[in-house]
Amino acid sequence: MAHSQGWVKRYLKAFCKGFFVAVPVAVTFLDRVACVARVEGASMQPSLNPGGSQSSDVVLLNHWKVRNFEVQRGDIVSLVSPKNPEQKIIKRVIALEGDIVKTIGHKNRYVKVPRGHIWVEGDHHGHSFDSNSFGPARSTTVTHVLQKSNHTEVGCLQALTQGS
Amino acid sequence: MLRGVLGKTFRLVGYTVQYGCIAHCAFEYVGGVVMCSGPSMEPTIQNSDIVFAENLTRHFYGIQRGDIVIAKSPSDPKSNICKRVIGLEGDKILSNSPSDFFKSHSYVPTGHVWLEGDNLQNSTDSRYYGPVPYGLIRGRIFFKIWPLSDFGFLRDSPNGHRFSDD
Numbered sequence: 415m416a417h418s419q420g421w422v423k424r425y426l427k428a429f430c431k432g433f434f435v436a437v438p439v440a441v442t443f444l445d446r447v448a449c450v451a452r453v454e455g456a457s458m459q460p461s462l463n464p465g466g467s468q469s470s471d472v473v474l475l476n477h478w479k480v481r482n483f484e485v486q487r488g489d490i491v492s493l494v495s496p497k498n499p500e501q502k503i504i505k506r507v508i509a510l511e512g513d514i515v516k517t518i519g520h521k522n523r524y525v526k527v528p529r530g531h532i533w534v535e536g537d538h539h540g541h542s543f544d545s546n547s548f549g550p551a552r553s554t555t556v557t558h559v560l561q562k563s564n565h566t567e568v569g570c571l572q573a574l575t576q577g578s
Numbered sequence: 579m580l581r582g583v584l585g586k587t588f589r590l591v592g593y594t595v596q597y598g599c600i601a602h603c604a605f606e607y608v609g610g611v612v613m614c615s616g617p618s619m620e621p622t623i624q625n626s627d628i629v630f631a632e633n634l635t636r637h638f639y640g641i642q643r644g645d646i647v648i649a650k651s652p653s654d655p656k657s658n659i660c661k662r663v664i665g666l667e668g669d670k671i672l673s674n675s676p677s678d679f680f681k682s683h684s685y686v687p688t689g690h691v692w693l694e695g696d697n698l699q700n701s702t703d704s705r706y707y708g709p710v711p712y713g714l715i716r717g718r719i720f721f722k723i724w725p726l727s728d729f730g731f732l733r734d735s736p737n738g739h740r741f742s743d744d
Contacts, residue, residue: 438599445606483655494713497689500639530652554655555713 457536475558505534618695628724631717661693
């Protein structure tokens with residue numbers, strides 16, 4: 415009897431010890447390094463979710479690369495939605511601070527991106543809730559980066575002049 | 579001999595990682611002790627006061643008018659600012675300094691808050707950089723620990739007339 419009780423106690427002790435190591439380490443890793451998420455919506459077609467509602471892409475969200483909020487033109491990033499803080503939106507960075515952007519459907523035809531802000535757009539123009547709707551977004555709301563740009567794509571973007 | 583030293587080093591690294599992660603989880607999801615610097619929240623919070631901040635209200639979207647919050651600084655992404663929430667989304671705000679002749683109102687956009695320091699003369703806040711997105715708020719300050727003469731819950735805003743409730 416004493417022998418099996420000792421076994422249970424040792425098991426519980428080992429479980430608690432493992433639990434208090436594994437959970438904080440895992441949570442810290444998911445917050446600070448990277449996590450995985452499913453993409454919903456059609457605003458980034460054809461780059462993300464090309465299959466529409468049949469198949470949602472699962473992507474790796476990298477926090478470590480943007481821990482200093484340094485993003486490049488052409489990166490696909492996830493940021494806190496300026497209109498609804500409970501939601502995160504995934505868009506492509508089109509322009510950085512100081513650039514002048516030619517907008518689609520915004521009230522001003524040309525917008526100069528203010529300091530500390532970025533201009534984001536979805537790849538599927540017209541089906542995207544992005545800077546053309548809510549204006550420039552603060553770069554400190556960027557939480558993760560999905561895909562760093564390869565610079566061949568920069569030529570197609572709509573940034574006209576580049577500041578500094 | 580070498581194995582002993584290596585074993586000790588690994589154990590030390592392991593403990594550091596484990597306690598570092600526990601500290602991160604505690605500060606991110608529960609709260610922690612913060613030291614504030616700067617004159618922009620006088621007289622409520624003086625320079626180098628130590629206060630207690632909690633992060634639960636932010637996660638449950640319960641921040642209200644009159645709360646003192648810590649947020650990521652809109653001008654310098656690596657530092658934090660400590661200001662009072664004057665208006666939530668949809669509120670009407672007096673968006674000029676008291677010295678201007680014409681009073682101008684503006685509405686706080688959805689998903690944003692309007693922050694002001696209690697020391698209106700000496701505070702760069704939303705009057706300078708505009709409304710701040712809710713997503714930048716890190717936590718809510720509710721209790722002062724140091725100096726001991728001022729120990730206790732924080733006072734209400736000394737600038738009550740800034741709230742515009744209609």
